[in-house]
Amino acid sequence: MMRNILMTIEYDGSGFSGWQRQEGKRTVQAVLEEGLSKFCGTEVKIDGTSRTDRGVHALGQRASFFGDFAIPTDKLMFAVNNYLAGGMNVLNSVGDVRISNICEMPMDFHARYNAKGKHYRYIIKNSGEPDIFRRKYTYYVKDVLNVEDMRIGANAIIGTHDFKSFQASGGHERKTTVRTIFDLDISCHGEYLIIDVKGDGFLYNMVRIIVGTLVDVGRGRILPQDIENIIESRDRQRAGHTAPAEGLYLMEVYYEETQLG
Amino acid sequence: MMRNILMTIEYDGSGFSGWQRQEGKRTVQAVLEEGLSKFCGTEVKIDGTSRTDRGVHALGQRASFFGDFAIPTDKLMFAVNNYLAGGMNVLNSVGDVRISNICEMPMDFHARYNAKGKHYRYIIKNSGEPDIFRRKYTYYVKDVLNVEDMRIGANAIIGTHDFKSFQASGGHERKTTVRTIFDLDISCHGEYLIIDVKGDGFLYNMVRIIVGTLVDVGRGRILPQDIENIIESRDRQRAGHTAPAEGLYLMEVYYEETQLG
Numbered sequence: 001m002m003r004n005i006l007m008t009i010e011y012d013g014s015g016f017s018g019w020q021r022q023e024g025k026r027t028v029q030a031v032l033e034e035g036l037s038k039f040c041g042t043e044v045k046i047d048g049t050s051r052t053d054r055g056v057h058a059l060g061q062r063a064s065f066f067g068d069f070a071i072p073t074d075k076l077m078f079a080v081n082n083y084l085a086g087g088m089n090v091l092n093s094v095g096d097v098r099i100s101n102i103c104e105m106p107m108d109f110h111a112r113y114n115a116k117g118k119h120y121r122y123i124i125k126n127s128g129e130p131d132i133f134r135r136k137y138t139y140y141v142k143d144v145l146n147v148e149d150m151r152i153g154a155n156a157i158i159g160t161h162d163f164k165s166f167q168a169s170g171g172h173e174r175k176t177t178v179r180t181i182f183d184l185d186i187s188c189h190g191e192y193l194i195i196d197v198k199g200d201g202f203l204y205n206m207v208r209i210i211v212g213t214l215v216d217v218g219r220g221r222i223l224p225q226d227i228e229n230i231i232e233s234r235d236r237q238r239a240g241h242t243a244p245a246e247g248l249y250l251m252e253v254y255y256e257e258t259q260l261g
Numbered sequence: 262m263m264r265n266i267l268m269t270i271e272y273d274g275s276g277f278s279g280w281q282r283q284e285g286k287r288t289v290q291a292v293l294e295e296g297l298s299k300f301c302g303t304e305v306k307i308d309g310t311s312r313t314d315r316g317v318h319a320l321g322q323r324a325s326f327f328g329d330f331a332i333p334t335d336k337l338m339f340a341v342n343n344y345l346a347g348g349m350n351v352l353n354s355v356g357d358v359r360i361s362n363i364c365e366m367p368m369d370f371h372a373r374y375n376a377k378g379k380h381y382r383y384i385i386k387n388s389g390e391p392d393i394f395r396r397k398y399t400y401y402v403k404d405v406l407n408v409e410d411m412r413i414g415a416n417a418i419i420g421t422h423d424f425k426s427f428q429a430s431g432g433h434e435r436k437t438t439v440r441t442i443f444d445l446d447i448s449c450h451g452e453y454l455i456i457d458v459k460g461d462g463f464l465y466n467m468v469r470i471i472v473g474t475l476v477d478v479g480r481g482r483i484l485p486q487d488i489e490n491i492i493e494s495r496d497r498q499r500a501g502h503t504a505p506a507e508g509l510y511l512m513e514v515y516y517e518e519t520q521l522g
Binding site: 094130135 | 271272273318346354355356357361390391393394395396
């Protein structure tokens with residue numbers, strides 16, 4: 001009997017060429033499909049909620065797949081995670097991708113189409129010396145940032161807007177560039193700044209351009225009161241730089257509560 | 262005029278084939294010598310205090326070199342670090358190796374021969390789920406370890422002993438396998454165990470075998486009161502497993518205080 005499986009997935013993006021399957025590249029989708037196909041005994045094709053770029057991390061990516069196979073979901077998760085970690089005989093058997101949750105869904109559920117929104121987190125190391133152990137996991141900004149100005153800028157981004165100024169070229173075609181940002185919060189944790197962005201959907205590189213623009217506000221290169229004009233201009237040239245992939249984490253995908261029971 | 266330069270070096274070992282120069286491999290020594298030679302305008306050969314293995318990290322490695330060149334030490338450090346980080350035009354310009362301190366020494370000083378001892382740290386993630394973001398920086402041990410037993414075992418290791426049981430084959434020949442461990446401390450930090458080992462010198466893989474043996478004590482596979490017999494046996498087969506390189510950090514190299522001013 002056909003089943004519909006939903007997974008929550010976490011990965012360290014530093015060793016992958018992004019999420020999406022590409023010929024000859026190590027991608028998260030390819031590695032997962034290989035493991036799942038092995039233990040399901042049938043060719044599995046998964047559909048991820050977010051096609052994260054090379055170097056981007058995830059703690060709460062979601063993906064679903066259909067298949068006619070017998071193995072219970074908890075056994076499948078255990079077997080695939082063990083396989084992805086290099087097997088039980090490896091001393092330090094922790095891989096760079098794992099399934100953290102798995103469940104069976106009604107047949108009409110789809111991880112991407114049913115997603116109502118996403119939470120992304122961006123981590124900046126601000127002030128202090130560069131930390132060589134965190135270089136693939138944070139964006140090091142040497143200049144001391146004015147966080148109050150960044151918060152004023154962030155408030156102008158919250159809401160429903162046409163975010164064409166915050167879209168990089170190169171992504172797949174979208175019907176509209178209007179998106180709603182539910183929340184955009186900046187918090188300080190010692191030498192780290194954490195920017196949490198929650199919205200109903202995101203254009204190509206949108207979170208990284210929002211963060212780069214806020215960093216430019218924090219540096220005084222863009223005035224916080226100009227953010228409104230930047231949005232209205234619908235001109236990518238007016239917004240700030242694209243922050244690097246290393247600092248970005250997909251934290252959570254939102255669904256209707258009734259769907260996930 | 263000939264000068265003698267001493268450097269303190271930190272590196273993330275995950276991207277290197279260890280410290281020592283090897284044909285066709287990316288090693289810390291090779292990368293540093295390349296950068297130093299470039300900015301000194303003369304071929305530089307450095308001598309490191311510890312030939313750390315592939316995957317081992319350092320916060321306080323030391324290395325010295327002789328050379329006849331004009332650039333002031335602080336400018337040399339700045340230029341080499343910038344070069345190692347990929348240059349100023351790279352957005353997230355943090356490399357995986359950097360010089361954290363540099364100074365000029367009398368001509369009779371040598372980073373390795375004058376070293377009086379070293380401090381190594383080993384980090385274990387014990388309990389909790391494996392952390393995919395820390396897999397190259399910690400040793401994940403799923404079994405809950407008995408730390409009190411490990412401390413009893415550790416106390417038997419402190420002091421001057423013949424540590425032949427804790428020496429792997431494959432290192433360079435040593436005149437004696439007698440070493441003094443000044444201190445061996447185990448501390449708990451949430452889900453992490455930190456083992457600090459300080460001694461006058463270490464045999465090949467000695468810290469990793471000490472840690473592996475203590476982990477086996479914590480698991481109940483070796484009794485803490487057997488450590489004394491294991492040392493006396495001078496038999497590598499009697500000691501525990503070799504803990505993986507990923508959890509090991511060279512923290513500090515000790516010199517006579519008068520030498521470093």
